[in-house]
Amino acid sequence: MKTEEAILTRRSTRRFKKKQIEEELLNKVIEAGRYAPSGGNSQSNHFFVIRDQKLLDQLAEMVKNAFSKMEVHEGMYKSIVSSITQSKSGNYVFHYDPPCLIVVANKKDYGNNLADCACALENMMIMANELDLGSCWINQLRWLNEDPDLLKLFYKFGMKEDERIYGALSIGYPDTEDGMPERKTVARKGNEVMYL
Amino acid sequence: MKTEEAILTRRSTRRFKKKQIEEELLNKVIEAGRYAPSGGNSQSNHFFVIRDQKLLDQLAEMVKNAFSKMEVHEGMYKSIVSSITQSKSGNYVFHYDPPCLIVVANKKDYGNNLADCACALENMMIMANELDLGSCWINQLRWLNEDPDLLKLFYKFGMKEDERIYGALSIGYPDTEDGMPERKTVARKGNEVMYL
Numbered sequence: 001m002k003t004e005e006a007i008l009t010r011r012s013t014r015r016f017k018k019k020q021i022e023e024e025l026l027n028k029v030i031e032a033g034r035y036a037p038s039g040g041n042s043q044s045n046h047f048f049v050i051r052d053q054k055l056l057d058q059l060a061e062m063v064k065n066a067f068s069k070m071e072v073h074e075g076m077y078k079s080i081v082s083s084i085t086q087s088k089s090g091n092y093v094f095h096y097d098p099p100c101l102i103v104v105a106n107k108k109d110y111g112n113n114l115a116d117c118a119c120a121l122e123n124m125m126i127m128a129n130e131l132d133l134g135s136c137w138i139n140q141l142r143w144l145n146e147d148p149d150l151l152k153l154f155y156k157f158g159m160k161e162d163e164r165i166y167g168a169l170s171i172g173y174p175d176t177e178d179g180m181p182e183r184k185t186v187a188r189k190g191n192e193v194m195y196l
Numbered sequence: 197m198k199t200e201e202a203i204l205t206r207r208s209t210r211r212f213k214k215k216q217i218e219e220e221l222l223n224k225v226i227e228a229g230r231y232a233p234s235g236g237n238s239q240s241n242h243f244f245v246i247r248d249q250k251l252l253d254q255l256a257e258m259v260k261n262a263f264s265k266m267e268v269h270e271g272m273y274k275s276i277v278s279s280i281t282q283s284k285s286g287n288y289v290f291h292y293d294p295p296c297l298i299v300v301a302n303k304k305d306y307g308n309n310l311a312d313c314a315c316a317l318e319n320m321m322i323m324a325n326e327l328d329l330g331s332c333w334i335n336q337l338r339w340l341n342e343d344p345d346l347l348k349l350f351y352k353f354g355m356k357e358d359e360r361i362y363g364a365l366s367i368g369y370p371d372t373e374d375g376m377p378e379r380k381t382v383a384r385k386g387n388e389v390m391y392l
Contacts, residue, residue, distance in 0.1 A: 002199070003202040003322060003323065035203055043386025046390070080307070118311045119315075139311075188231065193244075196247070196353055
């Protein structure tokens with residue numbers, strides 16, 4: 001696929017087949033993430049590639065529990081409100097049940113942590129589309145990145161004490177009839193451009 | 197170019213030819229930015245495409261003046277320290293003198309503003325590489341995004357009262373012998389990956 005096509009046809013996938021991603025494709029996606037630019041070339045993104053079904057289920061449960069204990073307040077970001085509401089109803093799987101979740105952490109005291117993580121996630125989303133995989137940006141672990149139980153779990157996975165999670169990506173084969181990502185190009189109505 | 201190649205060979209360009217970017221190429225880069233994903237599909241990135249040499253010079257001067265007035269303190273992000281030190285020495289052009297600077301603003305009270313901006317910038321950097329253009333992520337206008345003089349200027353450009361700048365991209369033809377971007381692929385030593 002040409003670069004332009006991979007960028008313009010990328011869409012979010014929220015329903016995945018159970019099939020695990022082929023190792024070769026997964027490695028290409030991760031390498032794309034590792035080659036994203038970073039502030040002062042710090043290369044301090046730390047990737048956690050979670051394919052163990054028990055761990056994925058455990059994470060979903062922990063995130064649901066954490067949001068269940070939170071209260072909605074005025075001016076809260078609407079996606080967080082939605083996570084809380086769904087969690088309280090008892091029916092919430094934040095990662096859309098993918099075969100693989102790639103979590104990205106970075107140094108908490110580093111001024112470019114979120115930006116660097118976002119560039120890596122964007123690279124991985126484009127590469128996933130190129131490889132006929134579907135993916136979706138996942139924010140919940142960033143919103144909960146001071147949650148003591150989640151911190152303890154990721155420290156066990158090898159996250160450093162001075163790192164926090166800034167984003168994640170659900171990725172896998174799209175659960176469509178032909179197993180391919182939906183690629184309808186939808187015109188952008190927002191994202192206004194001013195020429196000076 | 198294949199998507200994978202465009203992603204893996206992208207490098208930062210910090211020296212540009214004076215030549216302005218062809219309109220058709222610039223539009224492709226901007227469309228790539230507009231097609232980045234956004235939180236809840238909000239599409240609230242606001243792009244300012246600055247090609248006027250006087251405006252670019254004025255911005256460089258304003259940024260230098262703003263940093264000149266700041267003091268370095270313990271624990272400050274090292275790139276900000278560098279901006280302050282260089283500005284105080286009187287010799288500082290934060291945007292590397294490109295023919296074009298693309299500034300990205302977003303809603304200041306929106307929880308995904310920086311992440312959405314970063315995805316758009318990353319798309320534009322990859323697309324620039326695809327089109328044999330060079331580009332470099334520029335952070336200074338984000339660090340100064342509450343500076344009253346810069347705010348006043350961008351309001352004049354059409355930025356909304358509730359928007360702030362979250363990033364920018366210097367872009368143009370690389371000032372190399374053959375005018376092409378350097379594409380040496382340098383192995384990543386950081387960006388560790390844990391498989392679970």
